[in-house]
Amino acid sequence: MRSGRTLVSLAHELQRQLDTKKDLVVPSPLVHHSTSEGGGTTLVVEEASGPAAYGVTPLARRQLADKLNIPYAYFERMRESQPALLDRNVNTWLQSEGDRRLLRTLDGNVRAVLSDRYRRLDNYDLAEHVLPILQGLSGLTFESVELTETRMYLKCVTSKLQYEMAPGDIVQAGIAISNSEVGQGTLSVQPLLFRLVCRNGLIVADRTLRKTHVGRALALEDEGVTVYQDDTLLADDKAFFLKVRDVVQAAVSDVTFRQAAAKMQRTMGIQIVGNPVQSVEVLAQRYTLNDAERSGVLRHLVAGGDLSGYGLVNAVTHYSQEVEDYDRATEFEVLGGKLIELSASEWKPLAEAA
Secondary structure, X not given: OOOOEOHHXXXXXXXXXXXXXXXXXXXXXXXXXXXXXXXXXXXXXXXXXXXXXXXXXXXXXXXXXXXXXXXXHHHHHHHHHOHHHHHHHHHHHHHHOOOEEEEEEEOOEEEEEEEOOEOOOOHHHHHHHHHHHHHOOOOEEEEEEEEOOOOEEEEEEEEEEEEEEEOOEEEEEEEEEEEOOOOOOOEEEEEEEEEOOOOEEEEOOOOOEEEOOEOOOOOOOOOOOEEEOHHHHHHHHHHHHHHHHHHHHXXXXXXXXXXXXXXXXXXXXXXXXXXXXXXXXXXXXXXXOOHHHHHHHHHHHHHHOOOEHHHHHHHHHHHHHHOOOHHHHHHHHHHHHHHOOOOHHHHHHHHOOO
């Protein structure tokens, strides 16, 4: 499993972000886009106290282009070589539409451009409610936690539930909780399998909790800019976060764990009878792995010496430890979970690739 930051570091960063982030619900005509000659972009918002300028992150640029139906490749081409043309395009569409946008800011930059129906389920609130629950579970340790530009992750393992896949090959039960404040995925709580021999983490494809960030429209009472601080948002989601307790406990229950472990164990009976190189090629095409990722998975498959479905699953999750980007590393842990859910017919092209 890809290592992250310490729990103390996560808590400090969540507090820091809480103190500096701000949400604005803005009618589009009150937003002006400006691009510098160097390609930097700024959104100027006509707030009640006067114009306020915010930098724009790459993710927010992509979301803005999407909201205005401007192809992102064209948006970036204008930004890099025709900044005045980009500003005319963006500002023309902003001024001509009546939509309201939720602008999420952090450290003086717009980090997300979202619909005013986006339901904010924030990382600080999630951690505040979930961490005490997790810390109260017997034998549970925080194996990996991280806060990236797009998501927060909490990955925990308990020594109280374990299963022997084969003599000396032990997996333990765990839980993976993730959330995005910037429109890059749902809030999810999923079971996790942790293989001790190589410290691989596999996130089970189980929809124990998937909460989408969609709610009622925000701040319809006037035509100005509404500023939301976090103390305003807390009450809306308090009841929801309290429900997470039961979901967390279910995700690390004996029944859930043994069902997932049994699915993983069944992959031991799937033999890769074709060419392992081609098996990984089929995997790469099916799940969109790049050349480096394909080579890395193949290397772990060969080094592991287990040409079975189980060997391939573990090659995928073991490779995740080498992936520098934490979000992408987690996707490999999720991919491992997808593989143990495959039917015999879905495994056949992987196992028999020639």
